[in-house]
Amino acid sequence: xxxxxxxxxxxxxxxxxxxxxxxxxxxxxxxxxxxxxxxxxxxxxxxxxxxxxxxxxxxxxxxxxxxxxxxxxxxxxxxxxxxxxxxxxxxxxxxxxxxxxxxxxxxxxxxxxxxxxxxxxxxxxxxxxxxxxxxxxxxxxxxxxxxxxxxxxxxxxxxxxxxxxxxxxxxxxxxxxxxxxxxxxxxxxxxxxxxxxxxxxxxxxxxxxxxxxxxxxxxxxxxxxxxxxxxxxxxxxxxxxxxxxxxxxxxxxxxxxxxxxxxxxxxxxxxxxxxxxxxxxxxxxxxxxxxxxxxxxxxxxxxxxxxxxxxxxxxxxxxxxxxxxxxxxxxxxxxxxxxxxxxxxxxxxxxxxxxxxxxxxxxxxxxxxxxxxxxxxxxxxxxxxxxxxxxxxxxxxxxxxxxxxxxxxxxxxxxxxxxxxxxxxxxxxxxxxxxxxxxxxxxxxxxxxxxxxxxxxxxxxxxxxxxxxxxxxxxxxxxxxxxxxxxxxxxxxxxxxxxxxxxxxxxxxxxxxxxxxxxxxxxxxxxxxxxxxxxxxxxxxxxxxxxxxxxxxxxxxxxxxxxxxxxxxxxxxxxxxxxxxxxxxxxxxx
Amino acid sequence: xxxxxxxxxxxxxxxxxxxxxxxxxxxxxxxxxxxxxxxxxxxxxxxxxxxxxxxxxxxxxxxxxxxxxxxxxxxxxxxxxxxxxxxxxxxxxxxxxxxxxxxxxxxxxxxxxxxxxxxxxxxxxxxxxxxxxxxxxxxxxxxxxxxxxxxxxxxxxxxxxxxxxxxxxxxxxxxxxxxxxxxxxxxxxxxxxxxxxxxxxxxxxxxxxxxxxxxxxxxxxxxxxxxxxxxxxxxxxxxxxxxx
Numbered sequence: 001x002x003x004x005x006x007x008x009x010x011x012x013x014x015x016x017x018x019x020x021x022x023x024x025x026x027x028x029x030x031x032x033x034x035x036x037x038x039x040x041x042x043x044x045x046x047x048x049x050x051x052x053x054x055x056x057x058x059x060x061x062x063x064x065x066x067x068x069x070x071x072x073x074x075x076x077x078x079x080x081x082x083x084x085x086x087x088x089x090x091x092x093x094x095x096x097x098x099x100x101x102x103x104x105x106x107x108x109x110x111x112x113x114x115x116x117x118x119x120x121x122x123x124x125x126x127x128x129x130x131x132x133x134x135x136x137x138x139x140x141x142x143x144x145x146x147x148x149x150x151x152x153x154x155x156x157x158x159x160x161x162x163x164x165x166x167x168x169x170x171x172x173x174x175x176x177x178x179x180x181x182x183x184x185x186x187x188x189x190x191x192x193x194x195x196x197x198x199x200x201x202x203x204x205x206x207x208x209x210x211x212x213x214x215x216x217x218x219x220x221x222x223x224x225x226x227x228x229x230x231x232x233x234x235x236x237x238x239x240x241x242x243x244x245x246x247x248x249x250x251x252x253x254x255x256x257x258x259x260x261x262x263x264x265x266x267x268x269x270x271x272x273x274x275x276x277x278x279x280x281x282x283x284x285x286x287x288x289x290x291x292x293x294x295x296x297x298x299x300x301x302x303x304x305x306x307x308x309x310x311x312x313x314x315x316x317x318x319x320x321x322x323x324x325x326x327x328x329x330x331x332x333x334x335x336x337x338x339x340x341x342x343x344x345x346x347x348x349x350x351x352x353x354x355x356x357x358x359x360x361x362x363x364x365x366x367x368x369x370x371x372x373x374x375x376x377x378x379x380x381x382x383x384x385x386x387x388x389x390x391x392x393x394x395x396x397x398x399x400x401x402x403x404x405x406x407x408x409x410x411x412x413x414x415x416x417x418x419x420x421x422x423x424x425x426x427x428x429x430x431x432x433x434x435x436x437x438x439x440x441x442x443x444x445x446x447x448x449x450x451x452x453x454x455x456x457x458x459x460x461x462x463x464x465x466x467x468x469x470x471x472x473x474x475x476x477x478x479x480x481x482x483x484x485x486x487x488x489x490x491x492x493x494x495x496x497x498x499x500x501x502x503x504x505x506x507x508x509x510x511x512x513x514x515x516x517x518x519x520x521x522x523x524x525x526x527x528x529x530x531x532x533x534x535x536x537x538x539x540x541x542x543x544x545x546x547x548x549x550x551x552x553x554x555x556x557x558x559x560x561x562x563x564x565x566x567x568x569x570x571x572x573x574x575x576x577x578x579x580x581x582x583x584x585x586x587x588x589x590x
Numbered sequence: 591x592x593x594x595x596x597x598x599x600x601x602x603x604x605x606x607x608x609x610x611x612x613x614x615x616x617x618x619x620x621x622x623x624x625x626x627x628x629x630x631x632x633x634x635x636x637x638x639x640x641x642x643x644x645x646x647x648x649x650x651x652x653x654x655x656x657x658x659x660x661x662x663x664x665x666x667x668x669x670x671x672x673x674x675x676x677x678x679x680x681x682x683x684x685x686x687x688x689x690x691x692x693x694x695x696x697x698x699x700x701x702x703x704x705x706x707x708x709x710x711x712x713x714x715x716x717x718x719x720x721x722x723x724x725x726x727x728x729x730x731x732x733x734x735x736x737x738x739x740x741x742x743x744x745x746x747x748x749x750x751x752x753x754x755x756x757x758x759x760x761x762x763x764x765x766x767x768x769x770x771x772x773x774x775x776x777x778x779x780x781x782x783x784x785x786x787x788x789x790x791x792x793x794x795x796x797x798x799x800x801x802x803x804x805x806x807x808x809x810x811x812x813x814x815x816x817x818x819x820x821x822x823x824x825x826x827x828x829x830x831x832x833x834x
Binding site for chain 1: 612616619620634639640641642643644646647650653668671672675676677678680681684709714717718721722724725728729731732
């Protein structure tokens with residue numbers, strides 16, 4: 001069974017291929033309908049049978065819109081004959097009335113060139129042509145990509161003051177059929193105004209403006225003038241707007257048509273910078289007259305909402321005070337109100353925190369906390385004082401919080417002590433970033449850290465250290481050199497040595513009396529150092545008394561006396577005498 | 591005599607030019623012309639050497655220019671010369687808090703707090719002063735009478751203690767000469783001294799590190815925060831202690 005089926009299908013396929021080769025290729029073009037209104041789509045079909053072909057190229061007819069819709073393929077077997085066909089569908093139409101001749105369309109099928117007969121499309125006006133012309137006018141409209149508006153949310157205000165932040169509403173309108181991508185938030189175009197507190201996410205809505213629907217984006221914020229005078233308020237927004245291509249209008253499906261499609265809308269992207277129409281806003285300088293001494297730039301309407309002042313104080317001890325101010329105005333540059341009476345307090349910059357009350361951060365409340373030091377003791381009524389400029393009343397106002405009675409203990413701080421306390425307190429803050437200011441003068445400070453590694457420093461340090469070490473060495477040498485006992489001993493040693501030399505000389509000259517005299521001097525000098533007596537005063541009696549009668553020293557003195565005073569006629573025994581002298585010298589303890 | 595007069599005049603002129611440049615730089619900074627101020631301050635440092643005030647003002651200018659790395663470097667150099675500079679310490683703390691940099695001290699751990707009262711240069715000068723005092727007292731002790739010699743011996747004892755203490759502190763703080771600041775952001779420590787080596791950790795501008803050794807165009811550094819080690823290109827960091 002399987003073999004039979006396989007044989008059958010092989011034969012059928014071979015037959016189909018053979019039959020296909022026998023059928024001639026054919027091209028048939030149909031246009032339905034041949035009359036359409038302006039902007040409507042007609043369907044153009046190209047049916048190619050007997051072969052396969054690529055998508056035909058449509059002839060270029062001026063003002064005729066042609067758009068390829070798709071391709072259908074079919075294979076049919078009728079009485080064993082297989083036929084293949086492909087149908088290419090196009091949408092054609094025009095935005096202008098007239099008769100359009102579609103020149104013959106040529107298609108190549110398997111090397112065979114087929115040509116369809118020419119087609120004629122009549123486009124008539126059914127009253128929409130005028131509307132299309134209007135759309136062309138819209139295309140020429142400079143605001144077709146969007147409109148921007150800026151308006152004060154307090155329309156009764158016709159002018160603002162320097163430093164005042166005026167609340168504004170910024171709106172951008174984009175066409176409903178546009179696709180929009182914002183490239184920037186609203187920003188001032190000139191240098192006359194600055195923009196504050198713009199909300200990051202704009203509100204979105206659909207609104208009708210001049211009879212046309214728009215998609216609108218709304219921001220809230222505040223503007224403030226940078227200089228006095230009447231200057232235009234110019235804000236811009238950058239966006240990429242994609243709008244339908246006016247040069248390639250779309251065709252709508254024909255009413256009652258069994259073909260569904262019109263042409264697709266093609267978009268074109270444009271980078272646009274929307275700018276509002278100029279509105280002039282006079283900016284007035286803050287008056288100098290009546291400006292309080294503690295005015296710090298607050299412009300708006302403010303009031304004290306809450307305060308926290310400790311009831312008991314000690315002079316010189318810092319304590320934290322806090323207050324909250326509510327209202328509307330330029331909270332951003334508002335500084336902490338002072339404690340009053342001012343002469344009673346010394347205070348230091350602290351912290352603040354703003355809580356917005358509306359989307360533009362124009363109204364809200366701000367909490368200040370800082371440290372203060374009481375200078376004088378006693379019972380005092382204290383309060384916070386804030387001076388600001390009220391633009392509605394066009395004058396400066398100074399408001400005071402509720403008073404609070406505080407008890408301050410301790411001795412009054414003298415001015416010097418106040419300065420000391422000030423020096424010990426946190427360093428005053430110099431600017432908005434909290435950094436300390438530039439130094440006014442150039443103090444070099446100490447030497448650099450690399451000094452220790454420099455050769456000249458090492459050389460100098462080494463010389464100084466060496467010279468320092470020389471001092472004790474010199475002192476030791478000097479003391480040693482000038483010591484009388486040492487010098488006496490040295491002299492004694494020299495005397496002994498001289499006497500010994502003389503004795504040796506007398507041995508050589510065979511002069512026994514002189515020998516005994518020199519040898520005696522040497523021995524007497526050595527004994528004198530031990531006994532601390534005069535050398536020449538030492539006699540045999542002294543030696544016998546101190547050293548004993550059997551001492552070599554006594555024997556030497558006895559022999560020396562014998563030879564000095566009566567034994568000169570005897571034969572000298574030089575070797576014996578020298579040994580005796582040596583033994584006597586060695587017997588003296590050193 | 592003529593040479594002496596000429597020398598004095600030259601010194602006076604140099605001092606005058608120096609002061610004028612500092613004033614010019616300060617005026618430019620006050621006008622918000624930070625680039626000009628930075629140029630002037632850098633010129634002063636180049637021509638006249640280190641100055642704590644110039645480093646401080648330079649740091650403030652760089653801080654205004656949002657150049658965190660160079661601002662930290664300048665403040666650290668100011669503090670290296672004068673650790674008691676409250677303004678530089680204050681600004682550095684603000685800068686580090688803003689840039690989320692760790693609050694590090696260049697003083698090594700384990701040293702008593704009084705070590706931080708003086709810079710390493712000041713400790714070095716103290717050491718030298720102690721040596722000179724020792725020299726004077728020692729020689730005076732050699733040639734004076736006994737009563738004065740006792741005073742000299744006390745001075746000698748004090749000088750020796752001072753010299754040993756200052757030398758010990760100087761040696762302990764010798765690491766400051768290896769300390770450096772990473773200048774530009776987006777830099778990473780690398781595993782090896784090659785530009786295409788794997789990254790170990792990224793280091794923000796203004797981070798402190800210790801240079802341990804160098805090879806080619808790279809330094810092997812240890813980050814003071816976290817103790818990470820790795821190689822970093824030389825051009826992306828600068829030593830706090832300037833080399834001449």
